[in-house]
Amino acid sequence: MGKHTVQASVKDEKLVAVRRAQMVKGAVSLFKEKGFHRTTTREIARAAGFSIGTLYEYIRTKDDVLYLVCDSIYENVKERLDQALNTEKGSLESLTAAVASYFKVMNEFQEEVLILYQEMQSLPSESIKYILGKEMEMVAMFETILQKCVENGEFLLTKREIDGIAHNIFVQGQMWGFRRWAMQKLYTIEEYTDLQLRYLLNGVRMRDI
Template sequence: MQEKKKQIPSLVKDPKLIEKRREQIIEAAVDLFIHKGFHKTTTREIARASGFSIGTLYEYIESKEDVLYLVCDAIHNEVETRLRETITPNGTGLKILTMALKNFFRVMDQVNDRVLLIYQETKSLPPETIKYVLRREEEIAGIFVEILHKGIEDGSIRIDEKDVKLMAHNIMVLGEMWTFRRWTLSRDYSLEEYTEKQISLLLREISGSVQ
């Protein structure tokens, strides 16, 4: 059974205003959560950093956990949106995969602190909400599943069908590796060098026999 997106109640009825204010809350909370941690950050601090009173904050959310959920969802949306921008109907699956990999590693570098935040603080969410957040991870991996299937269909990628999902998750881990291990990897590789090396290794695995 697929977990439903959490509906966060709001006392405000204007959808555009809700979206605008929640964007302000997310941006303020991300900075606070990264620098102070979720548990040490207060809703009053979030309200102040958002530019409005604590009373106004509670017109748009019910709890600090709601804010963390909004933050996690916004980060996943950003990664997914920017990744899907690389997918076009033109070109082979292999070509699209190469472009998607470059963009994915670039995005993971740019939102490094935010991705770390998800993994460090997701455990503070209620169990059902955690399931939804983890499903969003699977949906992003699903983009690579789509690309790999396209490559299998057009013959540019040679991989056993049963290994497609494993390869997609392997790609996700490689992107996250730069996030989690950048502190040491960056001593020996630039982002560009890391990207090219990982792409070379991946393509050797899935297209080595493709002419």
């Protein structure tokens, strides 16, 4: 899926990247507080530390800001997962470490992920497809780890089962933030991780019987 292009009148790519990073940081703070629709571009510019005129040198519409925020959130989460996940080892230990790392990242980015899903529907359909494509890239990381585990004899799983389990891991990580009003009253993130790993590994091991 091709990446949406946010037009800028400024031609210096490094400066564009710096200004947009400032813009995203300010916008995330405002979206947490007020939501996308109640936040104005003037407020975003002020939070980013420059004028409304400068803001429009780097974007064209308010929707562009939301797209940049959504893209930045997934880039940050995916970068952290890339650093933490060993997709090549294919052992029980690598799978549990991967799940624990993912849940930890979801805990750290829970506010941003909530913003992403609350506000993403305001984006054009092509931009939504691109953002969801990034989600599938992260699911694919878990598919790779599970496939390596199968190849190494850790589990007996079909390709369809691997796909389903990978999506389940991804959703369980998101649930920590989506249902935090309930889950975080019951568990610490470490307790929640242990609980989900027990469910996951007990279910997978049943295939070996």
